Each structure stands twice: as C-alpha cells, then as structure tokens.
Amino acid sequence: MQQETITKPAAIRSLRIWSIIVCCFYGLSTLHSLNYTFSWFSSLDLLQPEHEPISSLGYVTIISTITYGLTAIPMFLLALLFLQLARNGQPFRQINVKRVRILAVIFFAVAVIPSLGFALYMLIAGDEPLIILVYGIGCIDTTQIVKGLLMLFIAQILHYGTMLQLESDETL
Amino acid sequence: MNSNHDTNKQASNLRIRKSSRVALVITSVLFIERIIMTVARVIYTLLQPQVSDLASGGSILDFLQNRPISLIRNIIVPGLLGVASLLPLILLFKQVSRDGIPFTAKNRKLLLFSAIMEGLLAIFPVISTHTYNTFHGNFDLNSLFSFVVGGNGMNPFHTGACILLLFLAALLHYGMILQQESDETL
Numbered sequence: 214m215q216q217e218t219i220t221k222p223a224a225i226r227s228l229r230i231w232s233i234i235v236c237c238f239y240g241l242s243t244l245h246s247l248n249y250t251f252s253w254f255s256s257l258d259l260l261q262p263e264h265e266p267i268s269s270l271g272y273v274t275i276i277s278t279i280t281y282g283l284t285a286i287p288m289f290l291l292a293l294l295f296l297q298l299a300r301n302g303q304p305f306r307q308i309n310v311k312r313v314r315i316l317a318v319i320f321f322a323v324a325v326i327p328s329l330g331f332a333l334y335m336l337i338a339g340d341e342p343l344i345i346l347v348y349g350i351g352c353i354d355t356t357q358i359v360k361g362l363l364m365l366f367i368a369q370i371l372h373y374g375t376m377l378q379l380e381s382d383e384t385l
Numbered sequence: 386m387n388s389n390h391d392t393n394k395q396a397s398n399l400r401i402r403k404s405s406r407v408a409l410v411i412t413s414v415l416f417i418e419r420i421i422m423t424v425a426r427v428i429y430t431l432l433q434p435q436v437s438d439l440a441s442g443g444s445i446l447d448f449l450q451n452r453p454i455s456l457i458r459n460i461i462v463p464g465l466l467g468v469a470s471l472l473p474l475i476l477l478f479k480q481v482s483r484d485g486i487p488f489t490a491k492n493r494k495l496l497l498f499s500a501i502m503e504g505l506l507a508i509f510p511v512i513s514t515h516t517y518n519t520f521h522g523n524f525d526l527n528s529l530f531s532f533v534v535g536g537n538g539m540n541p542f543h544t545g546a547c548i549l550l551l552f553l554a555a556l557l558h559y560g561m562i563l564q565q566e567s568d569e570t571l
Contacts, residue, residue, distance in 0.1 A: 224559040231552040238548050242541070295552075304556055305563070359411060366404045367553070370487050370560070373397045376390065377488075377563035384570050 225302040232302075236295035243288040250282035280327045280354060287319045287360075305374035313368040320361035328352035398485035405482035412478055416471040423464030430456055458513045463506060470502035470546075488560035496557060500550035507543035514538075 294312055298304055332349035473495040480495075481487050 221559075221562050224555070224562055228552075228555045228559050231548075231555045235548050235552050238545060242545070245541075304559065362404075362407065362411065366408050369397070369401045369404050370556075373394070373401055373487065374556075374560050374563065376394050376397060377560065377567050380390070380567050380570065381563050384566065 228304060229299050229302045232295045232299035236292050236299055239288050239292035239295065243285050243292060246281055246285035246288060250278055250285070279330070280323065283323045283326060284357070287316055287323060290316055290319065303378075305371060305378035307375055310368050310371045310375060313364050313371060317361045317364035317368065320357050320364060324354040324357035324361065327354070401487060402482050402485040405478045405485075409475065409478035409482055412471055412474050416468065416475060419464065419467045419471065423460065423468070426460045426464070427456065430460060454517065458517065462513070463509060466502055466506040466509060470499050470506060473499040473502075486564065488557055488564040490561060493554050493557040493561065496550050496554040500547050500554060503543050503547035503550060507540045507547055510540065511538040 290312075294309070294316070298309075328349050331352045332345050335345045335348060477492050477495040477499075480489075480492060
C-alpha cells in the first residue's frame with residue numbers, strides 16, 4: 214500500500230510533464246499551420262481587380278491551403294486539452310471524454326470539408342456527376358480520418374479509465 | 386448501484402474491444418502498405434539506374450558497389466523503422482481486442498517501443514545525413530547546430546506521433562495503477 218501511494222503521484226507527475234510537452238508541440242503546430250496559411254494568403258494577389266480568374270490548379274492550391282488552415286483548429290483544441298491536463302493532472306474525467314469525442318468529429322470534418330468544397334466547385338463548373346464523385350472522394354484526407362478514429366479510440370480508453378477513477382475515489 | 390457500475394464497465398469493455406478491432410484493421414493495412422512501398426522503392430531504385438548503367442556498359446552490381454549506403458540510408462532503414470513502429474501497435478490492438486483491458490504493463494511496453502521507433506524515424510534522416518557528410522568531409526556545423534538547438538530537419542509527423550505515444554504510455558501507467566486498485570477491491 215505504501216508503494217502504491219508513492220507510485221500514484223509519480224504517475225500523475227509523469228503524466229503532467231508529458232502533457233506539457235504535448236501541449237507545447239501542438240501549440241507550435243497550430244502556429245505553424247496559421248503561419249503557413251496566412252503567408253500563402255498574403256502572397257496571393259486576390260484583391261487586385263485585374264487578377265485573372267482562378268484556374269482549376271489554383272483552386273486545388275486554395276483547397277489545400279484551407280485544409281492546412283483548418284487543421285489548426287483541432288491542433289489548438291488539443292493544445293488546450295493538454296494544457297488543462299497539465300494543470301489538474303486528472304485525465305480520466307467525463308469532460309475529457311466529451312472533448313476528445315468533439316475533437317474526433319472536428320478531425321472528420323476537416324477531412325471532408327475541402328472535398329465537399331472541391332465537389333461544389335466542379336458542380337458549378339458543370340462537370341459530370343461521376344467525375345465529381347471520383348474527384349470528391351479522392352480529395353478526402355485519409356490522414357485526418359485516421360486521426361479521428363484514433364481520437365475515438367482514446368475516448369473509449371478515457372471512458373473506461375473514468376470508471377476506474379470513480380471506483381478508486383469511492384474506495385478512498 | 387454497484388451492479389449498474391459493473392454493467393457500464395462491461396459495456397465500456399465491449400466498446401473498447403470493438404474499436405480495437407477497427408484500429409487493428411487500419412494499422413494492419415498501414416503495416417502492409419509500408420512493407421509493399423519499401424520493397425517497391427528498393428526494386429525501383431535498383432532497376433532505375435540499371436538502364437543507364439547498362440547503356441554506359443555497367444551493371445546492377447556496379448550500382449550496388451557504388452551506392453549501397455544511399456539505398457540503406459534513404460529507403461531500407463526508414464522502411465524498417467516504419468514497420469517496426471507499427472508492429473507493436475498491431476500486437477497492442479490485437480491484445481486489447483481480445484481482453485478489452487487497455488491498462489496492462491505489456492501494452493505500455495508495446496507503446497513505449499513504438500514511440501522509440503517513431504522517435505528514431507523522426508531523427509534518423511538528419512543524423513544519417515550528418516554522419517554521411519562527416520565521413521565524406523562535408524561536415525556542416527551550422528546545420529548540425531540548428532538541428533540540435535531547433536530540431537531543424539526532423540520529421541514533424543513522426544515527432545508528434547512519438548510524443549503522443551509517450552503520453553499515452555504515461556496515461557496507461559496511471560490507468561494500470563487504477564486497474565490494480567479496482568482488481569484488489571473486487
């Protein structure tokens with residue numbers, strides 16, 4: 214029992230340290246994503262009246278930049294989540310389960326939104342429905358979907374951990 | 386109250402098992418994809434110079450004698466590290482999909498191993514480049530300094546994966562203690 218009282222705070226301390234490191238990483242990633250997006254938009258001379266219509270290739274570039282910008286949202290939320298964890302050192306809470314599930318939904322949205330935008334553009338341009346479907350599905354960011362699924366898995370683990378935490382608190 | 390808690394716990398275990406199966410399938414697909422890509426890249430690199438070498442009177446043996454380090458450094462080692470980082474995750478998901486309990490010492494070790502592999506994958510290109518340059522007399526102190534101080538040249542995706550896996554290992558460690566408490570109470 215004595216050993217356990219030593220181990221538990223040590224585990225929480227280690228968890229808090231790693232939370233700070235992960236928080237810093239995702240904070241920097243957010244800044245990197247925003248920097249990339251803003252620098253691209255500032256270099257794009259869209260505001261000039263004599264600019265040429267955006268080509269298909271230009272549109273793809275815009276879509277990829279928007280995707281990059283959108284990834285800043287879950288990155289920022291992850292940084293906030295880990296900051297909260299670093300503060301209180303309690304990962305197994307129901308609120309964290311909800312937050313991680315919301316993050317999973319955001320990851321799925323980030324994966325699909327650019328694809329929908331691209332499909333809409335092709336629809337306006339008057340392309341064939343089959344081509345729209347093929348290109349639209351091709352534009353879905355599978356990395357973000359895998360990240361979303363990973364978040365759902367972590368949410369399940371956190372949910373199970375919440376129950377164990379409840380048991381532990383009730384025992385004490 | 387207790388029976389309700391137990392029912393919830395069992396339901397949670399079941400959900401973990403189900404999501405582990407999904408994760409197992411995705412990781413296995415990625416694992417196979419990495420193996421295929423590594424083999425394909427090796428074959429492509431071996432065959433590609435062969436055409437020019439044959440045109441100039443050389444053979445594939447000349448290529449292997451001339452540039453084996455580049456092949457090992459750029460394709461084989463990163464490919465092997467990538468496979469080695471996914472294999473523990475496959476074993477972990479397989480284990481969790483069987484028993485539904487994520488908080489075990491074995492799972493934590495598997496996560497740590499995967500994290501180490503991801504870490505190596507993140508820093509390997511930079512370290513190999515510096516080592517290669519040093520051996521060939523092209524040592525660049527400025528780029529080495531920027532790597533050591535700012536981590537320049539490190540792969541951000543693998544760095545992030547490494548950090549996240551290390552965090553998850555710490556989370557599993559804390560969960561292990563809670564699981565032990567729960568088992569002792571029962």
